[in-house]
Each structure stands twice: as structure tokens, then as C-alpha cells.
Amino acid sequence: xxxxxxxxxxxxxxxxxxxxxxxxxxxxxxxxxxxxxxxxxxxxxxxxxxxxxxxxxxxxxxxxxxxxxxxxxxxxxxxxxxxxxxxxxxxxxxxxxxxxxxxxxxxxxxxxxxxxxxxxxxxxxxxxxxxxxxxxxxxxxxxxxxxxxxxxxxxxxxxxxxxxxxxxxxxxxxxxxxxxxxxxxxxxxxxxxxxxxxxxxxxxxxxxxxxxxxxxxxxxxxxxxxxxxxxxxxxxxxxxxxxxxxxxxxxxxxxxxxxxxxxxxxxxxxxxxxxxxxxxxxxxxxxxxxxxxxxxxxx
Amino acid sequence: xxxxxxxxxxxxxxxxxxxxxxxxxxxxxxxxxxxxxxxxxxxxxxxxxxxxxxxxxxxxxxxxxxxxxxxxxxxxxxxxxxxxxxxxxxxxxxxxxxxxxxxxxxxxxxxxxxxxxxxxxxxxxxxxxxxxxxxxxxxxxxxxxxxxxxxxxxxxxxxxxxxxxxxxxxxxxxxxxxxxxxxxxxxxxxxxxxxxxxxxxxxxxxxxxxxxxxxxxxxxxxxxxxxxxxxxxxxxxxxxxxxxxxxxxxxxxxxxxxxxxxxxxxxxxxxxxxxxxxxxxxxxxxxxxxxxxxxxxxxxxxxxxxxxxxxxxxxxxxxxxxx
Numbered sequence: 001x002x003x004x005x006x007x008x009x010x011x012x013x014x015x016x017x018x019x020x021x022x023x024x025x026x027x028x029x030x031x032x033x034x035x036x037x038x039x040x041x042x043x044x045x046x047x048x049x050x051x052x053x054x055x056x057x058x059x060x061x062x063x064x065x066x067x068x069x070x071x072x073x074x075x076x077x078x079x080x081x082x083x084x085x086x087x088x089x090x091x092x093x094x095x096x097x098x099x100x101x102x103x104x105x106x107x108x109x110x111x112x113x114x115x116x117x118x119x120x121x122x123x124x125x126x127x128x129x130x131x132x133x134x135x136x137x138x139x140x141x142x143x144x145x146x147x148x149x150x151x152x153x154x155x156x157x158x159x160x161x162x163x164x165x166x167x168x169x170x171x172x173x174x175x176x177x178x179x180x181x182x183x184x185x186x187x188x189x190x191x192x193x194x195x196x197x198x199x200x201x202x203x204x205x206x207x208x209x210x211x212x213x214x215x216x217x218x219x220x221x222x223x224x225x226x227x228x229x230x231x232x233x234x235x236x237x238x239x240x241x242x243x244x245x246x247x248x249x250x251x252x253x254x255x256x257x258x259x260x261x262x263x264x265x266x267x268x269x270x271x272x273x274x275x276x277x278x279x280x281x282x283x284x285x286x287x288x289x290x291x292x293x294x295x296x297x298x299x
Numbered sequence: 300x301x302x303x304x305x306x307x308x309x310x311x312x313x314x315x316x317x318x319x320x321x322x323x324x325x326x327x328x329x330x331x332x333x334x335x336x337x338x339x340x341x342x343x344x345x346x347x348x349x350x351x352x353x354x355x356x357x358x359x360x361x362x363x364x365x366x367x368x369x370x371x372x373x374x375x376x377x378x379x380x381x382x383x384x385x386x387x388x389x390x391x392x393x394x395x396x397x398x399x400x401x402x403x404x405x406x407x408x409x410x411x412x413x414x415x416x417x418x419x420x421x422x423x424x425x426x427x428x429x430x431x432x433x434x435x436x437x438x439x440x441x442x443x444x445x446x447x448x449x450x451x452x453x454x455x456x457x458x459x460x461x462x463x464x465x466x467x468x469x470x471x472x473x474x475x476x477x478x479x480x481x482x483x484x485x486x487x488x489x490x491x492x493x494x495x496x497x498x499x500x501x502x503x504x505x506x507x508x509x510x511x512x513x514x515x516x517x518x519x520x521x522x523x524x525x526x527x528x529x530x531x532x533x534x535x536x537x538x539x540x541x542x543x544x545x546x547x548x549x550x551x552x553x554x555x556x557x558x559x560x561x562x563x564x565x566x567x568x569x570x571x572x573x574x575x576x577x578x579x580x581x582x583x584x585x586x587x588x589x590x591x592x593x594x595x596x597x598x599x600x601x602x603x604x605x606x607x608x609x610x611x612x613x614x615x616x617x618x619x620x621x622x
Contacts, residue, residue, distance in 0.1 A: 020491075020493070020494050020497045020498070021497075023497070023498070023501055024497075024501060027501065027504070027505070027509075031509060038513060038516065038517065041517070041548075042516065042517050042519070042522065043522075045517075045519060045545055045548045046519045046522050046527065048545065049519050049527070049541060049542070049545060050527075050531070052541050052544055053531055053533060053537075053541055056537075056540075056541065058531070058533055058537050058541070059531040059532060059533060061530065061531045061532065064522075064523050064527070064530055064531075065522075076516055079512060079516075080509075083504070083508055083509070083512070084504060084509070087500070087504060091497060091500075095493075189319075190492070190493060191319070191393065191396070191397060191400065191496065192319060194493075194496060194497075194500075195319070195323075195393055198389065198500075199323070199326060202385070202386055202389070203326075203330075206330070206382070206385070206386075207330050207333060210333065210334060210337055210378060211333060211337060214337050214338065214340070214341035214344075216334075216377060216378055216381055217334075217378060217381040217382060217385060218381045218384075218385075218511070218515070218565075221508065221511075221512045221515065222512070222515055222516055222521055223516060224516075224521055224522060224523065224524055233340050233344070234340070234341075234344060262523065262524050
């Protein structure tokens with residue numbers, strides 16, 4: 001069995017044994033499943049509100065939810081992926097690389113004829129399988145719940161969209177896993193290794209979108225996009241910060257894939273940006289020098 | 300000086316030398332300043348759009364000019380308050396964790412415990428030290444953002460505005476002490492340090508991000524960009540009448556929200572700063588009459604967190620396992 005596969009298998013085994021990581025995995029799966037129910041209950045209430053408004057003669061505007069697809073109920077899952085999923089991926093990534101440094105097992109592993117890139121990419125592959133399994137479980141249960149709410153199994157087209165959303169989620173979470181692996185490799189202290197990617201995540205998820213659109217931090221946690229400020233300063237800055245706002249690109253692409261009526265346009269550019277970040281992060285982690293992998297912690 | 304005072308002083312000295320702490324507070328300050336700048340730019344953008352509209356209306360012979368957008372300076376602080384509630388809480392957890400973790404990592408815990416320190420001196424000193432640090436940080440952030448409102452936002456402030464800002468600063472300080480104390484307690488209880496940090500972060504995730512997010516997305520008015528009722532052209536009074544028919548659902552939604560301490564902090568701050576329209580330009584007495592319940596729960600939660608930290612940070616728990 002080659003280094004790549006052994007590293008991947010070892011990573012899966014280590015994650016299975018890491019009880020703290022299980023806490024995040026359970027929260028993630030639970031919230032993605034719950035999101036469909038929350039979406040359904042809210043939609044029922046909003047429909048009731050609209051019917052009451054029409055019955056009272058307060059509006060003649062059409063129901064904004066007419067014709068929404070069953071996938072509408074899954075839109076909250078988009079937020080949970082970028083919120084809980086990203087943080088879970090960071091923790092998994094940090095633990096993967098930090099574990100070897102803390103236990104000094106890297107010295108032993110690298111004393112064998114093992115390429116450092118192969119070792120790291122093997123670890124990434126193992127975590128990729130874990131992420132795929134978590135996404136697969138949560139989205140499968142979500143599919144069943146939406147089908148029950150809908151009164152019939154989702155059709156092939158909608159099922160394909162759920163799968164596409166799952167793939168997008170995997171790409172985003174793998175990118176954050178790589179970020180965690182990187183800080184796990186580069187940091188001198190365990191606290192810094194965990195904290196730096198969290199700060200980068202919060203800058204990407206909150207600060208960057210705010211600079212370009214004036215969206216408030218909390219409103220960015222709502223699947224319904226905030227009304228952006230446009231014109232002059234905002235057009236220029238949004239053009240610069242937009243591509244770096246990976247989480248916003250993920251929200252946009254996922255909302256289009258899930259046919260959210262509040263988001264229109266083509267998802268191609270957002271998908272390409274997500275893939276580009278994944279590729280860049282993979283290269284950055286893979287070129288980590290052997291002496292860095294073997295460096296100890298200052299704690 | 301008592302041993303509690305000595306430990307508190309040591310915390311202050313340690314944090315003054317800690318580069319990570321400086322980076323975190325710097326990041327928080329920059330994010331807060333950016334939010335003020337962006338909010339001011341957004342208002343100017345609205346004003347430009349309004350002026351252009353009025354110009355075109357006048358040129359086409361129109362006479363019914365809509366009201367101009369009005370700047371309420373303290374509303375520029377909305378983003379800053381939200382950063383404090385999200386990032387401030389996270390950083391408070393990191394500081395709380397760090398204050399216990401460093402003693403174990405450096406091996407100074409054994410030295411500390413070999414001295415004749417009282418049962419409550421270690422947790423008490425650490426909490427007092429962190430509370431003092433947060434006091435300085437909140438004071439610095441308050442001064443910085445107040446200046447930013449006047450300079451970047453180009454908005455004059457009245458004496459009453461300064462009082463409102465001061466009240467919001469006290470609320471922020473209590474909120475940050477809550478999270479630091481909670482993190483101290485969780486870290487002291489955890490046999491492995493990394494477990495303590497991750498558990499504290501999961502608690503942060505649940506109470507700062509997930510629970511408020513659920514409540515927010517369940518709000519009927521948050522289902523359409525720009526607001527459901529605005530889209531349907533419903534007046535505020537009619538909106539309240541309609542929502543009265545859905546009191547059960549709204550009760551559950553509100554119950555979800557208020558189960559998070561973060562919402563108590565947010566509602567209090569938004570009310571006193573007039574960020575929430577209902578309380579904008581209202582006398583402080585009226586705001587207090589509506590909000591005293593939240594003030595009590597926030598204070599009680601912080602007191603409980605401090606008690607928890609002091610209660611579980613025992614010699615036995617701290618020495619349970621050094622990792």
C-alpha cells in the first residue's frame with residue numbers, strides 16, 4: 001500500500017477516534033437536518049401571514065413564494081455549511097497536522113522513503129473522505145425530510161441539485177480544511193494554530209463582504225441576501241473584494257443551484273472561484289518543506 | 300498585596316507582552332472602524348442617490364419631494380456592535396482559555412500551587428485581571444469609534460449620545476467578561492487543553508451564531524430581500540396587527556433568540572444606541588423601562604459564569620492532567 005493511501009487511512013482512523021471532533025460533526029449533521037424543518041415551518045407561517053394580509057385587503061402584490069421549489073427548504077443548510085461546516089473543517093485540518101507535530105511522529109514517518117507532499121495530500125484525502133461522508137449523511141437525511149414535507153420523493157433534477165450543492169459544500173469545506181492544515185503546520189503554538197484560521201474565516205465571512213456591500217455582519221448569516229449598497233465606492237471595492245469573499249461566492253453558487261428565487265444569475269464564476277481557491281490552497285499546503293513539518297511547538 | 304491581586308497583576312503583565320492578544324485586539328479595532336466607515340459611505344451613497352432623484356424630479360416639473368434620508372450618528376455603530384458580539388466573544392474565549400492554558404504549558408502551574416495561595420486566589424485573580432484588560436480594551440474601542448463617528452462619519456455628537464455610548468460600553472464589558480469567565484471554567488474542567496478550547500468554541504458557535512441565526516431566519520420579515528412587509532407595501536401598524544395572529548410562532552421564535560446571551564447583549568446595545576428604530580431618539584428612561592429585564596439577565600449570566608469559573612478552577616481540576 002503506498003504512502004498516499006496509508007496516510008489517508010490513518011487520517012480517517014484518527015478522526016474516528018477524535019471525540020472532540022465528533023462534537024462538531026454531530027452539531028453539523030444535526031443542524032443541516034434541522035434546517036429543512038426550520039425552513040418548512042417558517043414557510044408555512046409566512047404563507048399564513050401572506051394569506052392574512054390578502055384577506056385583510058392590505059395588499060394586491062403577488063405571493064413572493066408562489067412557485068418556489070421544494071429545495072427552498074434546504075436554503076438554511078447553505079448557512080450551516082459555511083458556519084458550522086467551515087469551523088469543523090478548520091478544526092479537523094488543524095488537528096491533522098498538529099497531531100503529528102505534538103507527538104513528533106513526523107520524524108518517524110519522514111525517516112521512511114516518504115515524500116512530504118504525498119504525506120500531506122494523503123492526509124487531505126483522508127479528511128476529504130470524512131467530509132464527504134458527513135456531507136453525504138446530512139444531505140441524504142435532508143433529502144428524505146424534504147421528500148416527506150413535499151409528499152413525494154424529490155425528482156431526478158432536484159436530487160441532482162442536492163448532489164451539486166453537496167459537491168460545492170465539499171469544495172468549500174476542503175478549502176477550510178487546507179487552511180487549518182496550513183496553520184497547523186506553520187504555527188508555533190497550538191492556540192495560534194486554531195485561532196488564526198478562525199480569524200481568517202471571520203475576515204472572509206464578515207469583513208470582506210461588508211467592505212464591498214455594506215452588509216452587516218449578522219445579516220450575512222441570513223440565507224436571504226441583504227440589499228447591497230451600490231454606486232461609486234461600493235462598485236469599485238466590491239469588484240476587488242468580491243472574488244476573495246469565498247463564503248459569499250459559496251452562498252451565491254449554492255443559492256443558484258438550489259433555485260432560491262432571491263438569487264439569480266449564473267453560478268459558473270462563483271464555482272470557478274471556489275475551485276481556484278481549493279487548487280491554490282492545495283498547492284500551498286503540498287509545498288510545505290520537510291523541516292517545517294518536523295518542527296516542534298513552543299508550548 | 301493579596302495573592303488575588305498579585306495574580307491579577309501578573310495577568311495584566313502577561314497580556315501586555317502577548318503579541319497574539321495585540322493582533323486580536325488590533326483586528327477587532329480595524330473591523331469596527333471599517334464598519335463605521337462603510338456605514339458612513341453607505342449613507343453618503345443613499346444621500347447622493349436621493350439628491351440625484353430630487354434633481355431629476357425638479358427638472359421634470361415634479362413637486363412632491365420625498366423626505367431626505369436622515370443620519371443618526373449612533374446607528375453607524377451597528378456593525379461595530381455586531382463585531383463585538385461575534386468576534387469579541389470569540390477573542391474573550393481565547394483570552395480566558397489562554398490564561399489557564401499558559402500556566403500548564405509553561406509549567407508555572409506547579410510553581411503557583413506550591414505557594415500559599417488561597418482557594419479562590421487563582422481563578423479570582425485571573426478573572427479580575429481579564430476584567431481589567433477588557434475594561435481597557437472596551438475603553439480604547441469606545442474612544443476610537445466615537446472619534447471615527449465624528450471624523451469618518453462626519454457626524455456631530457451631543458452629550459446624550461456620549462452617555463448612550465458609555466452605557467453601550469458598559470454592556471459590552473459585562474458581555475466580554477461573561478465569555479472570558481466561561482472559557483476559564485471550561486478550560487479548567489477539561490483534562491486536555493485543546494479539548495477545552497474546542498468545547499468553548501462549540502459553545503460560542505451555538506450561542507453566538509447558531510441560535511440567533513435560527514431566530515433571525517424564522518422571522519417572517521426576513522424571508523425576502525428588503526423585508527416581506529416592505530415588499531407587500533404593508534404599513535408598520537398593519538404589520539403588527541397581522542403578526543398578532545401569529546403570536547404562538549413569534550413566541551417560539553423569540554424564545555429561541557433569547558435563549559442566547561448574545562441576543563440579550565445585542566438588544567440592550569441596539570436599544571440604548573437607538574439602532575433599533577423603536578428606541579431611536581427616545582429618552583433613556585423609556586429605553587430602560589423596556590430593557591431592564593435584559594440588563595438583569597446579562598448581569599446574572601455573567602455572575603453565574605464568574606461563579607462557575609471560580610467554582611471549578613480548583614487545585615484538583617487544574618492538576619488532573621497536564622497536556
